[in-house]
Amino acid sequence: xxxxxxxxxxxQVSTINFIQPTxxxxxNGVPVFTIYSGEQDIVRIEFIFNNVNxxxxxxxxxxxxxxxxxxxxxxxTSKQIAEQIDFYGAFFQTExxxxxxxxxxxxxxxxxxxxxxxxxxxxxxxxxxxxxxxIYIQNQKQKLQVSLKKNDILxxxxxxxxxFGDTAYGADIKAAHYDAIKRDDLVAYFxxxxxxxxxxxxxxxxxxxxxxxxxxxxxxxEWEASDAVKNHFDFPQTTQQFIYQEKPEALQSAxxxxxxxxxxxxxxxxxxxxxxxVLGGYxxxxxxxxxxxxxxxxxGIGSGISALQDAGYFFIATEVGADVCANALTEIYxxxxxxxxxxxxxxxxxxxxNYMLGSMLxxxxxVFSHADKFKNIHFAGLGYDYYExxxxxxxxxxxxxxxxxxxxxxxxxxxxEVVIGKK
Amino acid sequence: xxxxxxxxxxxxxxxxVHEDATTPMAVLNILYDVxxxxxxxxQTGFAHLFEHLMxxxxxxxxxxxxxxxxxxxxxNAFTSNxxxxxxxxxxxxxxETAFWLESDRMLNLAFSEKSLETQRNVVSEEFKQRYLNQxxxxxxxxxxxxxxxxxAYRWATIGKELSHIENAKIEDVxxxxxxxxxxxxxILVVGGNVKTEDVKxxxxxxFEPIPAGEKYIRNLVQEDKQTxxxxxxxxxxxPLNAIYMAFKMPGRxxxxxxxxxxxxxxxxxxxxxxxxxxxxxxxxxxxxxxxxISSSIDPGLFIVEGKLIEGISIETAEKAIWAELDRLKxxxxxxxxxxxxxxxxxxxxxxxxxxxxxxxMNLAYYELLGNADLLNQETTEFLxxxxxxxxxxxxxxxxxxxxxxxxxxxxxxx
Numbered sequence: 001x002x003x004x005x006x007x008x009x010x011x012q013v014s015t016i017n018f019i020q021p022t023x024x025x026x027x028n029g030v031p032v033f034t035i036y037s038g039e040q041d042i043v044r045i046e047f048i049f050n051n052v053n054x055x056x057x058x059x060x061x062x063x064x065x066x067x068x069x070x071x072x073x074x075x076x077t078s079k080q081i082a083e084q085i086d087f088y089g090a091f092f093q094t095e096x097x098x099x100x101x102x103x104x105x106x107x108x109x110x111x112x113x114x115x116x117x118x119x120x121x122x123x124x125x126x127x128x129x130x131x132x133x134x135i136y137i138q139n140q141k142q143k144l145q146v147s148l149k150k151n152d153i154l155x156x157x158x159x160x161x162x163x164f165g166d167t168a169y170g171a172d173i174k175a176a177h178y179d180a181i182k183r184d185d186l187v188a189y190f191x192x193x194x195x196x197x198x199x200x201x202x203x204x205x206x207x208x209x210x211x212x213x214x215x216x217x218x219x220x221x222e223w224e225a226s227d228a229v230k231n232h233f234d235f236p237q238t239t240q241q242f243i244y245q246e247k248p249e250a251l252q253s254a255x256x257x258x259x260x261x262x263x264x265x266x267x268x269x270x271x272x273x274x275x276x277x278v279l280g281g282y283x284x285x286x287x288x289x290x291x292x293x294x295x296x297x298x299x300g301i302g303s304g305i306s307a308l309q310d311a312g313y314f315f316i317a318t319e320v321g322a323d324v325c326a327n328a329l330t331e332i333y334x335x336x337x338x339x340x341x342x343x344x345x346x347x348x349x350x351x352x353x354n355y356m357l358g359s360m361l362x363x364x365x366x367v368f369s370h371a372d373k374f375k376n377i378h379f380a381g382l383g384y385d386y387y388e389x390x391x392x393x394x395x396x397x398x399x400x401x402x403x404x405x406x407x408x409x410x411x412x413x414x415x416x417e418v419v420i421g422k423k
Numbered sequence: 424x425x426x427x428x429x430x431x432x433x434x435x436x437x438x439x440v441h442e443d444a445t446t447p448m449a450v451l452n453i454l455y456d457v458x459x460x461x462x463x464x465x466q467t468g469f470a471h472l473f474e475h476l477m478x479x480x481x482x483x484x485x486x487x488x489x490x491x492x493x494x495x496x497x498x499n500a501f502t503s504n505x506x507x508x509x510x511x512x513x514x515x516x517x518x519e520t521a522f523w524l525e526s527d528r529m530l531n532l533a534f535s536e537k538s539l540e541t542q543r544n545v546v547s548e549e550f551k552q553r554y555l556n557q558x559x560x561x562x563x564x565x566x567x568x569x570x571x572x573x574x575a576y577r578w579a580t581i582g583k584e585l586s587h588i589e590n591a592k593i594e595d596v597x598x599x600x601x602x603x604x605x606x607x608x609x610i611l612v613v614g615g616n617v618k619t620e621d622v623k624x625x626x627x628x629x630f631e632p633i634p635a636g637e638k639y640i641r642n643l644v645q646e647d648k649q650t651x652x653x654x655x656x657x658x659x660x661x662p663l664n665a666i667y668m669a670f671k672m673p674g675r676x677x678x679x680x681x682x683x684x685x686x687x688x689x690x691x692x693x694x695x696x697x698x699x700x701x702x703x704x705x706x707x708x709x710x711x712x713x714x715x716i717s718s719s720i721d722p723g724l725f726i727v728e729g730k731l732i733e734g735i736s737i738e739t740a741e742k743a744i745w746a747e748l749d750r751l752k753x754x755x756x757x758x759x760x761x762x763x764x765x766x767x768x769x770x771x772x773x774x775x776x777x778x779x780x781x782x783x784m785n786l787a788y789y790e791l792l793g794n795a796d797l798l799n800q801e802t803t804e805f806l807x808x809x810x811x812x813x814x815x816x817x818x819x820x821x822x823x824x825x826x827x828x829x830x831x832x833x834x835x836x837x
Contacts, residue, residue: 004530086767089767107770295544297548350493354495365778
């Protein structure tokens, strides 16, 4: 007779295999890290550039260059670029994040020879036509207007500004910043940042010797170096601050609170990730259990640690019914306090260990994910022993150590609390 | 190519297995053949509320999430107008835990009042967060009843109004479960680092003892052919004027479905598409413009939507969209343009095979459509579409007297 009350036996994840890349250099010295897999006939090539020469008066330079990059070269118009990329079923994506700007090319292997020259043309000869800039400014200003009607976005902006001020991590972008975009600045930024000596290439997929030859043929030569200076920021610890913007019509209030913490390079980082998981890092977390599953105040609540190059930060974010906002805040602080005053039970801790190990295993789904794991450590200046240490910490951390981390990193009097809506 | 094996249990539950030894993980995906279209018009939002209640404990297992997290697994679910789909990913060596959890909630739920009360609140907050407290968030709450007068697609999965969710009773929940959550109405897909023979043993152990229940026979009122232009104007505290145009198109199993999908790509997939180049870049009438299809099983919608540049009149903007639609009716799409969208689709399909979860979900969905192997025939179906097909379906579809247009206007105070 089947006993449905008895859970089946299970095992904790014992080994997690990371595929490490091979490193080669193009003729001009650009490092190429390759994670090979022959399963599917596809290739992902990421050209990753540090953000450079940050100018507090022109916070949009890097973002605008990233967005406008594929809008025309001396040879090709923006439409021709898009048509050719699409014709080969390829994807050409530009992305700006706080520390880096990247260009990612996804292609079937058979079309690589056709799409690489287009990518090279764009990366070395983008022209930033004024008409395209004008359209960009107009449309971005309109998008900004829509964003500023979203309480969640307003809370993110206020929070980042409070933690990071006028740096690339915190700049509060306004319509006037778009109006101030000048073509000359974009061209200058493009030349400074999108240069071989500021570039790292990470490849994943079916990328063989012949493909490397193609890549080297196009990107190993005739690409001008620059003398740009990589961004660097320093931040003081936050001190307690309450930011409240009232929205009389709000049905829900957006809450975001947190503080400057640590990044991957710090020895406490793995431990803090475990602490974060207990508090708000997964569906069964304490915040979810209390504020969603017990009280029904919200559709979702979570916490996280974000690791940037020059800082890390901890945050809790949610949108809650406007009428229960004050109660939700009380419960959030209560959960933080509990972690400092009471030890996490062995049962809960074991659950979190297993969950985090399973989650790590599951995050290595395919060759692209292995490349993502490599980027996490490579750009933080770390090696694969980082993951080894992470896994060991997850397996062995004690309840006492978690409590100590809570006392060290979750001091409520360092917190910035942002509420947009009604209290 | 997504390979699979298939068998059916004595109680009617269909099981598909996709073996993929390249991953240490496994996925257990279960699709229930029930969506918002199966709801009572006076109790809308119920299929989705019910999805939440599926996590509130089952007859033998008081807490669903905790035992799964304990073995390193994660889960989630979604509800659409057509289906409700639940999925688990976990290390493959712990796959039996997924069978245990998923079979117990198919057997019977705990039906706790506390869970119902909490999830009513959670779903009400979801309603506010996604539909009411966002600029333009309620578009689909307005557009669906404009485009559909009889069919159950006239309401969104979240429901017509908050009160329907707030008034849900435990008896209704029990009746819904009995009617729809039976082995006969479900499709189970197990994928990843598993062997078919092991899956078969586990399925027989955990799912086969569940009573077959009664087969739900769907009998939905179908929409009459639309013969008049419909418009509605909303004025709200939004910063920009926007326009949403909806046209009727055939359902997922119609021979022309793939042609409609490519037609929306011609209009709006990426920066080489027609609407983007003509209306956003050249004429600069819109700051955002899109065309897409609702991909529903019953006849659904082909949508064109855009946000207007400030100072552009809604008439000018609408006329410009019609000009592009009329062009599709009068001129053949060139071979190059057609090849371009076909190549793009082909490559999207190859890339979609990078995700185990996507593969499992797709197998379940295509099995519901009639045969999971349809998934592997998609590329062929797309490649068959001709320029003449696109012109023909454009002529069948884009008419004022079968259009539903929503003008979403700024009140000037945003």
